[in-house]
Amino acid sequence: MDPMDEAELARQAARAQRAAARAERAAGPVAVRVQNVSITYRTTFERVPTFKNAIVRFGRGQKAVKEIEAVKSVTFDVPVGTSLGIIGANGAGKSTLMRAMAGILPPTSGRIEVHGRVSTLLALGVGFNGQLSGRENVILGGLASGLSRREVEERADEVAEFADIGEFMDAPMRTYSSGMFSRLAFSVAVHMKPDILMIDEALSAGDAVFKRKATAKMSELMKSSRAMFLVSHALASVRELCNDAIWLHQGKLMMHGDPEDVISAYNRFMEVGEDAFNLEDL
Amino acid sequence: MTSSHPAPLRPTGTVADVHVYEPHRAGLPKKIGPYFRELWERREFASELSRSGIRAANTRTVFGQVWLVLNPLLLALVYYLLVNVLSGQSQGMDFFAHLTAGLFTFYFISGCMGTGAASVVGGGRLLLNTAFPRLLLPLSSVRTAFYRFLPTLPVWLVFYLFADSRQFTWLTLLSLVFLAMIVVFSAGLAAIFATLQVYFRDTAAFLPYFIRIWLYLSPVILTVDRLHAYAAKAGAEHLLYLNPLYSLLGGFTELLVGSRMPNWHMWVAAVSWTLIAAVAGAWYFMSRERDFAVRI
Numbered sequence: 001m002d003p004m005d006e007a008e009l010a011r012q013a014a015r016a017q018r019a020a021a022r023a024e025r026a027a028g029p030v031a032v033r034v035q036n037v038s039i040t041y042r043t044t045f046e047r048v049p050t051f052k053n054a055i056v057r058f059g060r061g062q063k064a065v066k067e068i069e070a071v072k073s074v075t076f077d078v079p080v081g082t083s084l085g086i087i088g089a090n091g092a093g094k095s096t097l098m099r100a101m102a103g104i105l106p107p108t109s110g111r112i113e114v115h116g117r118v119s120t121l122l123a124l125g126v127g128f129n130g131q132l133s134g135r136e137n138v139i140l141g142g143l144a145s146g147l148s149r150r151e152v153e154e155r156a157d158e159v160a161e162f163a164d165i166g167e168f169m170d171a172p173m174r175t176y177s178s179g180m181f182s183r184l185a186f187s188v189a190v191h192m193k194p195d196i197l198m199i200d201e202a203l204s205a206g207d208a209v210f211k212r213k214a215t216a217k218m219s220e221l222m223k224s225s226r227a228m229f230l231v232s233h234a235l236a237s238v239r240e241l242c243n244d245a246i247w248l249h250q251g252k253l254m255m256h257g258d259p260e261d262v263i264s265a266y267n268r269f270m271e272v273g274e275d276a277f278n279l280e281d282l
Numbered sequence: 283m284t285s286s287h288p289a290p291l292r293p294t295g296t297v298a299d300v301h302v303y304e305p306h307r308a309g310l311p312k313k314i315g316p317y318f319r320e321l322w323e324r325r326e327f328a329s330e331l332s333r334s335g336i337r338a339a340n341t342r343t344v345f346g347q348v349w350l351v352l353n354p355l356l357l358a359l360v361y362y363l364l365v366n367v368l369s370g371q372s373q374g375m376d377f378f379a380h381l382t383a384g385l386f387t388f389y390f391i392s393g394c395m396g397t398g399a400a401s402v403v404g405g406g407r408l409l410l411n412t413a414f415p416r417l418l419l420p421l422s423s424v425r426t427a428f429y430r431f432l433p434t435l436p437v438w439l440v441f442y443l444f445a446d447s448r449q450f451t452w453l454t455l456l457s458l459v460f461l462a463m464i465v466v467f468s469a470g471l472a473a474i475f476a477t478l479q480v481y482f483r484d485t486a487a488f489l490p491y492f493i494r495i496w497l498y499l500s501p502v503i504l505t506v507d508r509l510h511a512y513a514a515k516a517g518a519e520h521l522l523y524l525n526p527l528y529s530l531l532g533g534f535t536e537l538l539v540g541s542r543m544p545n546w547h548m549w550v551a552a553v554s555w556t557l558i559a560a561v562a563g564a565w566y567f568m569s570r571e572r573d574f575a576v577r578i
Binding site: 041042050051052054099100101102103104105106107108109110111113114115116117118128130131136139140141143144146149150172197213238245 | 330
């Protein structure tokens with residue numbers, strides 16, 4: 001048989017296997033259920049909202065707030081055991097949807113049901129105060145998300161070890177390089193032992209060695225956590241780590257299905273070849 | 283509610299930890315109980331935030347933590363010069379003990395407002411990416427202000443020991459009740475200014491002037507008796523109670539420095555203002571806090 005056909009057959013077999021696995025998971029319990037969710041938020045285009053501007057606006061009878069429909073009637077179920085890749089262009093509403101699932105932004109309409117403790121994108125909150133050390137930032141973020149002091153302190157040590165930033169862990173975060181910063185952020189995300197893990201673009205952290213370590217850690221976590229969400233522009237990591245994918249475009253759910261299919265549809269839609277993403281994918 | 287993929291009926295999940303997020307923007311959270319339970323469970327976060335904030339604030343200065351005592355000393359020196367030297371007449375230690383007690387406590391209240399106003403806006407990335415009861419942020423700044431206030435007490439005590447009117451009775455202890463009311467009142471103010479600052483970034487710029495005027499209207503430089511005498515001359519002594527600090531700060535210094543029991547008007551006014559500030563602050567903050575993540 002032609003080797004091309006053989007490869008094609010193997011791919012089809014793998015796809016059928018994945019489809020069967022998806023069907024099996026779908027019959028089990030859900031981890032996250034998103035029903036008809038729309039998120040509209042009002043924001044202001046003033047760079048800094050001030051009193052003077054408010055008075056001037058009031059005088060002119062203008063309104064400063066602009067409604068932004070970030071997510072429009074999105075519905076999907078995430079069964080236990082899923083690692084869901086969320087892809088889409090900039091401004092598609094990916095991060096907004098994640099924040100809604102983490103309970104940070106309330107939906108404008110619809111309903112979100114989450115079974116389990118969410119890591120709440122804690123990683124991205126790290127470094128909110130540059131005057132504090134990395135360790136203090138990690139401890140504060142952990143306490144805010146509801147862990148006990150003992151749990152947080154244990155994890156802070158694991159985080160420091162995994163991030164491998166040495167004595168910088170106890171230095172103020174304003175002294176960090178951007179690589180150290182994102183290594184710490186990623187390390188926090190994966191060490192908080194959540195039931196549901198959410199990672200937002202954090203895989204682009206650090207150098208090649210750290211990236212490999214990070215990928216290995218993610219695969220390990222997929223086995224222990226109930227569900228995982230990965231927002232990424234690095235399509236290769238979505239293909240590698242996810243067994244389910246959704247594609248958002250301007251707030252609408254365009255497609256939900258096998259990562260292979262969703263990614264190729266997305267690439268066709270964006271009219272970019274696969275090559276365009278290889279640079280950032282390592 | 284309709285769903286385009288109606289889910290089959292089956293038991294969902296095995297974990298007890300189920301969260302449902304539904305539309306809810308303005309107004310108080312639907313369930314106040316769980317909100318306050320979570321607030322209490324995460325109190326450790328507020329104290330840790332305040333502790334590390336205090337530690338970080340002085341790391342780049344030469345004197346470091348010594349500033350906590352140095353600040354009130356310098357403040358007392360400034361007012362000593364102002365009162366005794368510039369006015370050309372010596373006011374005596376009694377007055378000075380009264381002045382520093384009022385002044386240090388007033389600075390605690392204004393500290394709550396200042397750091398409270400900055401607390402939510404300064405929460406930045408933590409606020410955007412972590413779900414927690416936001417009320418922890420202004421409460422944490424109240425703790426910070428209180429820990430800055432504590433080292434001023436020994437400084438005041440030294441002045442008071444040199445005052446002729448010094449006496450320690452059970453009335454001195456009773457002043458703690460007024461101090462507790464002041465703390466709760468300030469927490470309410472911190473929540474109000476934290477919310478205002480999110481919507482009007484000018485709030486923090488206006489604050490120092492507002493605080494300065496409030497200082498002159500309150501029984502700090504003038505005693506309660508003198509303020510009352512002035513107001514009575516104009517026939518407006520009831521207007522005094524419109525200033526929350528007249529009863530709160532006045533009652534506190536009367537007990538602590540003057541060893542005099544405040545009259546029942548003072549008690550009623552102080553308790554009322556404490557309740558008003560606490561309820562209004564918590565209500566205003568909590569009904570707005572879900573909006574913070576998109577406003578920062």
